[in-house]
Amino acid sequence: MRQSDKKASFIELGKFLSQFSEKGNHLNPEVKNNDRFFDNFVSLIELSQSHNGWFTPEQVYFSVQSWAEALTESNLDQWLSRYDFTNITSKTVGLILAGNIPLVGFHDFLSVLISGHKVLVKTSSNDQKLLPFLAEYLISVTPEIASYITFTDGKLENFDAVIATGSNNTARYFEYYFKDKPSIIRKNRNSVAVLNGKETKEDLVNLGEDIFRYFGLGCRNVSKLFLPKDYDFKLFFEAMYEYGDIIHYEKYANNYDYNKAVFLMSRFELLDNEFMTLKEDTSYASPISSVFYEYYDSADTLKTRLEADKDQLQCIVSNAVITDSIPFGKTQHPELWDYADNVDTLDFLIKI
Incomplete structure (x- = not known):
């Protein structure tokens, strides 16, 4: 499956997400497959707090809007233009996701798929609904992408590399368990x-x-x-x-x-x-x-x-008190190329 096709799928997902806001949900008739997904996503957002008490509609809408703003053709092109994907052999990358904020693992999910690999996802028990729903939307837009996406409730098996996010304590376990695999292990920051x-x-x-x-x-x-x-x-x-x-x-x-x-x-x-x-x-x-x-x-x-x-x-x-610091109010608006822990995820995925 070509990267351009996957990119087009994520652009469509961005258009879908752009319909949802705390200020009101506005159905755009030009967005694909709204008949199957629009009302169900509204319900999922409104019910998210019943799945995780911290996931209030306000916080979920904020995350959804942030990803709607990120998943544009210009943003994706600017991000991907820095890399050479020509020699990638598709492998299976396991993701162990955190669940502290809504869709916190979406960037890893996006990175694995857009780089040409298959993704094997173990969601956090605190965020089990949102990402699978968005995956279903992607599949509805581009059915071929289904063979690249797997969710699992059990332990990860049959994978070639792993990106795992957890606490400092769980990171020790991850480092031991995945010592024989290429990995990114994220700790508390x-x-x-x-x-x-x-x-x-x-x-x-x-x-x-x-x-x-x-x-x-x-x-x-x-x-x-x-x-x-x-x-x-x-x-x-x-x-x-x-x-x-x-x-x-x-x-x-x-x-x-x-x-x-x-x-x-x-x-x-x-x-x-x-x-x-x-x-x-x-x-x-x-x-x-x-x-x-x-x-x-x-x-x-x-x-x-x-x-x-x-x-x-x-x-x-800071207000430039520290060189290369982030302006006030911008920490929760990272660009696609602002990597967690300053570890270049796409560079890692290209080299595995």
């Missing part, structure tokens, strides 16, 4: 923001998107702030109030209450606005509803620190 005190309220409101989107469950969510000495939190908290409604989600509220109680019983000093806590801490991984912070003396010293800890970091956000 976190994202940080570097402030210099000159940020506008708009900057900080955008930073709130990086913190609160997906309830902070993604590796691209900011979980820690680096701040200049004597930083004034007043404007920061004014900006965060834009996201105060998050406390009305029961699972988030339960985490806020629990983590706050743990911190207080441990006699930690906290900053608190009744829906998030800030705690001074040297760690990168903060619990849900909390963001850690740490003061820095100079940007140069901090750059050295972040470079040394790069294997723990997914994104660095």
Whole structure:
């Protein structure tokens, strides 16, 4: 099957996804196979929270819209133009997917298929519905692609390479179990923001998107702030109030209450606005509803620190305080060529 045919299938999928938004679902009569899939996808989105309490319609719609924006002909061409696929021999690549945010494994799924390989998918128990549905849509558009896609509930068998995503603990298991196969093993990572005190309220409101989107469950969510000495939190908290409604989600509220109680019983000093806590801490991984912070003396010293800890970091956000950092509000809008853990997935797939 030619890459151009697969690319065309994903472009059609992008058109299909573009119909769905939190602001309203609008059926486009020019989109293929809407009669079979449109209403069912609306129902699936609305029911996603019953399958995973964190997958509210708002969060699922956001993920769907992000992929609708990514799966355009121009984006796919720009991404794929960097690679030479001429000598690929099709192999079976196993995917062990995470389930922390909706469709978190879609990029790996796309990468395997678009590079010419077959995909063997083991979904997370927390996200078992969305990706298989999108696979069915692809097959309806291009039936030949069916022979390239397999989902399994059991352990992976009969595969040539693997991409596995999990925690630091499961990564040790993956590294042992897949030691004889070409692999990408992804571990825990976190994202940080570097402030210099000159940020506008708009900057900080955008930073709130990086913190609160997906309830902070993604590796691209900011979980820690680096701040200049004597930083004034007043404007920061004014900006965060834009996201105060998050406390009305029961699972988030339960985490806020629990983590706050743990911190207080441990006699930690906290900053608190009744829906998030800030705690001074040297760690990168903060619990849900909390963001850690740490003061820095100079940007140069901090750059050295972040470079040394790069294997723990997914994104660095700032107003160009750190070179090549991501602007505020953009962590959850990666391009197709923004690879998880900075590991070039297509390069890996071409070389297996």
